[in-house]
Amino acid sequence: MPDDHYVDYSQLLSQLLNDQFELNDTVISFLYHLFPGELFVKAMSLLDSNDMFIYVFDKAHAQCEHSESTETEPDGSGKEAREPQDAEADADANNFTNSFSSSHTDNTDLVSLLYKAPETVLYRLVVKPETAQGPPICVDLDHWFCSCEEYGSQFQQNFIRDTSENREPSIYSRAVTELNASASSNSDRFAQLPLQHNVQRYFRHELVLCPHLLAFAILLQTSSQVLTYFTQKNATVYLITVQHLDEWLKLHLNMIQ
Template sequence: MPNENKISYSELFSELVNDEGQLDDAKASFLYYMFPQEMFIRALSLLESGEIFIYIYPCSTSTDLESLVNTIVQTVYNDHNDGKLIKVVVQTNDDRTIFTDIEHWFCSCQEYSEKFSQIITSDPETPLQVLLLKEIDNVEDFSSDKFAQLEANSLSKQRYFNHSKVICPHLLACSILLKSSSRILHFFTVTKGSVLVFPINDIDEWLRLHVNIA
């Protein structure tokens, strides 16, 4: 496997859709071998399943889909969020609701919990920060990769979660959506329409969403 320090997963994700607006089979095949246990295939299946929902608050409920997606682009890719909050939820076919937070590398699914627990129990003497985090203090060594990056707004340090230790298809799918490029986001939300986007303009509704996925 290539040296992970030289890999930009974000760049690889952004190349998943070719110039003809289709999934690039060659890039998908390459990414398949970058993750364990068919993780990439499971993530791609999630993106095409219609089970991923992106909620935006505050946002007018009369906003059309193109404008909604542009709001997400401005928030996650152009850093012009204007106070917008974005939440990603996965509603499985057995009615389980899963909350995924790629900014803090957290998912409420059982697979994530089991892997995290395994890390804790397998090496209880080593601090979690040592086991699960990679810190880059030298600005000259900074990476352009956004995948599994924590506290992305820091100017003096880069921190990455060790995704080789803890990952699930939900985190990978959301990273492909929101840590790649606006073209990938547009492909799954607008072109394929397999990832659904919902505006929320009422604080009570936004709070109810949090209660329902708690």
């Protein structure tokens, strides 16, 4: 990431809202041309789709729920008796992500915490699958990862295949840019990776960037006002607090199925 002619994406994307707390059409038009193809349009469509979920685990009030054990009749212990229960459990796991779609969490303090001290918050980013049979799409901004096919295809093309052909030292050297120790601290949070040995690092998003990553980066790597707009005023992105450990574990089981 060169220091000269550097674009501060966080600063630009934070200008999505005007002084009236509405979308800024002029900035949106500029951002449309900043990103390749229809990438920005697809990301904005996701933000309006009601398909994006930010699950936050409330560690301070976490509880562990266990269903009460019940005595099983001898005749009901066979395979025939267990199958309906197993099918119902599988259905519950598959529909876990969708079970929160009826309510939004209005929590200004949580929005502020996600920006002021994100390292203290345990959260997961999920996009509802396009089909009922498909798995949810999981996004990890801290490691600039998405489970969608588009991300995998771009990563394969720009890092794995090119690394093999060009004999680069490693995938890491192609995927990550480290700022020099002498360089001034950069305020841009877009595609920023966790510090390593006090070195500021960025993923090369110009090589791998899907609509899901861009949409969540707009929410969580710009300004708290943008996150507030989409989760509270526009109310098209769900910010959900999970207080029960069992539900948090179910969420992760649903992700890997």
